[in-house]
Amino acid sequence: MPQFLLELFSEEIPARMQKKAAEDLKKLLMDALSKAGFLPAGIETFSAPRRLVAVVEGLPERTADVxxxxxxxxxxxxxxxxxxxxxxxxxxxxxxxxxxxxxxxxxxxxxxxxKPGRATPDALAEIVPDIIRNFPWPKSMRWGEGSLRWVRPLHRILAVFDGQIVPFEVDGIAATNISEGHRFHGTGPFEVKDFDDYEAKLTAAHVVLDRDERKARIKADAITLCQARNLELIEDEGLLEEVCGLVDEPHVIMGDMDKAFLDLPPEVIRLTLRVNQKYFVVRDPATGGLAPHFIIVSNVKARDGGQKIAAGNARVLAARLNDARYFWDLDRKASLESRVPKLDTLVFHEKLGSVGDKVRRIAALAGEIAPLVGADVAIAQQAALLAKADLTTEMVGEFPELQGVMGRYYQLHEAVLRRATGEGDLAQQGGGGIAPSVGFADSSPASQGSTGLVANKIIADAIRDHYKPVGPSDQVPSEPVAMAVALADKLDTLTGFFAIGEKPTGSGDPFALRRAALGVIRIVRGANFCFSLNTLLRKPTARIDIALYNALTELKPALPKVEESRLSFLAQKAEDFQNFLNNPNNAGIDFKNSEYGKGLSSEEAGIVVSIWQTREAVVDFILERLRVALRDEGFAPDVLEAAFAIEDDDINRIVARVTALAGFLKTEDGTNLTAGIKRASNILAAEAKKGALPSELSLDPALCVLAEEQALQAALAEAQNALPDLVGQQDFDSAMRVLASLRAPVDAFFEAVLVNDPDPAKRLNRLALLTAFKHAASQVADFSKLAG
Incomplete structure (x- = not known):
């Protein structure tokens, strides 16, 4: 069947847009052709620096009659x-x-x-111009006198169907059968008949049309060059994706740089090469460090093998690295501690104060978290205070991606400098005027290191790692102090933005709050920490420095005027508000007018409620991200529903509950016991419509006259004694085995016992027995949520 070939030829398309543009072109063509009554056999699209190409196979010569x-x-x-x-x-x-x-x-x-069918060229002459005019570029431009918007000036449209030009025009650009090749090595315009002819002539004109082929050639040639000099290429898939969009025909060249630059931090060198110059980095396997070489991908085939290109790029790189060296030397003249006051000049968020405000909140919360994760409180607080100090450095100003990384280098350098200049052991010095109470006492746990240099390395590592994990493939912090600071940072961010109403929506998450929540989850799960999120956010220091400080930001100008003791009082009132809600006698009563709200003004009552709402919203958000993460790991939705129905905010206890429940349901005992629980629930629901049900506490063993109900009552008594401790210890596997032990007596009970006995006392007692059975199971999960 005939083939349709389309090429949109323009000035250079930004590399980051090319792959998505090819995908968009394929979708737009498929949708438009389908709507017009075509069913193409296949559509393949390509992207290169100056062209978007589509080839459509299997189109008829005309559409069918309708x-x-x-x-x-x-x-x-x-x-x-x-x-x-x-x-x-x-x-x-x-x-x-x-x-x-x-x-x-x-x-x-x-x-x-x-309705007679249409000739395919006529249909294409309507479809293609509409696609071009409405193409979804992230950014587009107009040029000259025309009205067309395109990513870069569009010069030519090639549109050929079955060897013939499809006649149409877009903004004065008429479709032709003419294309051209490489900007420098091409041989001028040429005519094409079909895709095979087009691709062959492009290849001869030094254009590699297939994106994957360009990537493979770059990678293979780079590896070959490195192997020839006993070096290793540091692979970078992101850079490879970008570079292959910069060249029509890749030519890989190795350049050399001054060895003296290797005394810069390797991250600085790599980022300079990658971001500024689009060079690949090379490693020396003999030393494990970077080699004084780099890989360039050129769009020009040089007659001298690329020597002049390499030399010119080396000069440009030297200028870049000299700038980096200047920043490196300048930044090290001031300690991180001396930079902390400057954080008050950096705005974290208009409604949440400065970065200085944030680090003080993080330090307070890190001190609360430290004992929970096995970290030294003083070291964790000091690390938190210094965590953002490198944001004021020249290097991070130039390369924001190095935040944390450079802070670690500067903190380590400061420790070595002090030791070298005889200023004394850091263990004997306080917090450098930042927080005099935060120092490195000799009583620090051995696991943290009691000497100044060891403690300083822990702080330096925490500065680098507290941003982690940045993405799903990033590692989580592994050292207790770093974990404490990372958790404090993420919880502060979540609480602050939730307090000002900046919650993620279905279409946007500008402050990366989902990532922060997943970071909390991954850190807690990775280290198997066990603590209540709600309890953590209600810690005395956390209450003042996170929930209250950020709540009702429109009232923030008034907050500094409130004494700290009053702030603590208001934060405690948030606990009272929870008790207020839990008390059914308060229905219809305003909190301020209740006994719980005594002594509060209307404004203060509003702050209290906002504190409580913020805490609840943050915890719910984190737990919802946990549910999504577990679903992505393969747990069934009904299993998650049953496990999450039990009120709990301990991340690892929830995970243990879900894992044990999923395993239990795969067993015969699990399947049969679930059926028994649902049967009991149905009976109780039916009886509830007739009147109030008895509680499990009204169960009278003396009224259990049949052997089957006596056996169930005895099994339930044992289960009720064992389950609370097992659940508290997160031993859900054992808890499931306890529930499994109820299967036989439950089956026997339903086989032999008539629940609705004519004797009212026996009937109520048997309903109480079923209530006790349902309550025992509900300590582990809400089995009524399970499917089937």
């Missing part, structure tokens, strides 16, 4: 109705319609209409 039956009025309808039907159907006489009998409605007219 047949339609149009129902008209009854045969005895008024003349005006019949004439209107004839006009609408395009008929000249009613004899051209046929009469159809409907047993219920009688005889009526039907017109058999045929």
């Amino acid at each position: 047949r339609e039956e149009r129902k008209g009025p009854r045969t005895d309808a008024p003349t005006q109705a019949i004439e209107g039907f004839l006009r609408g159907a395009g008929l000249s006489d009613i004899s051209q319609a046929r009469v159809v009998n409907d047993p219920k409605k009688g005889d009526f007219y039907v017109a058999d209409l045929v």
